[in-house]
Amino acid sequence: QVQLVESGGGLVQAGGSLRLSCAASGRTKSTMGWFRQTPGKEQEFVASLAWIGDNAYYADYADSVKGRFTISRDSAKNTFYLQMNSLKSEDTAMYFCAASGVPGGKKLRSRTQYAYWGQGTQVTVSS
Numbered sequence: 083q084v085q086l087v088e089s090g091g092g093l094v095q096a097g098g099s100l101r102l103s104c105a106a107s108g109r110t111k112s113t114m115g116w117f118r119q120t121p122g123k124e125q126e127f128v129a130s131l132a133w134i135g136d137n138a139y140y141a142d143y144a145d146s147v148k149g150r151f152t153i154s155r156d157s158a159k160n161t162f163y164l165q166m167n168s169l170k171s172e173d174t175a176m177y178f179c180a181a182s183g184v185p186g187g188k189k190l191r192s193r194t195q196y197a198y199w200g201q202g203t204q205v206t207v208s209s
Contacts, residue, residue: 085107086180088203091177092206094169095207102163102166104164108198113187116153118175118205119176131155132187134185139155142191151165151166152167171209174206181196
């Protein structure tokens with residue numbers, strides 16, 4: 083079992099930054115992902131971080147956020163982050179943290195590949 087709690091969302095102007103946090107407990111040596119969703123649309127993959135052994139991780143990003151967003155983790159705090167820079171109005175969404183529950187899965191971009199989900203945190207970017 084994995085429990086996930088997101089925080090850090092809010093209102094920010096276009097061009098600004100936010101850092102989302104995902105506090106994890108349980109089996110956390112698994113691929114962690116961030117997804118986002120706007121009303122009426124399906125959840126969209128944003129980024130993932132796969133533990134691939136020892137202290138090695140593999141990060142994957144959607145093209146729409148590559149170069150602007152960074153996924154990372156603090157092992158001591160068992161917390162995952164999504165640093166979002168150069169935010170655009172189209173980044174406005176509810177953001178969800180997810181865990182696959184198994185290690186080693188690179189490029190897990192489908193929501194069906196994740197077994198555990200947080201409750202979501204709202205990000206609103208004003209133009």
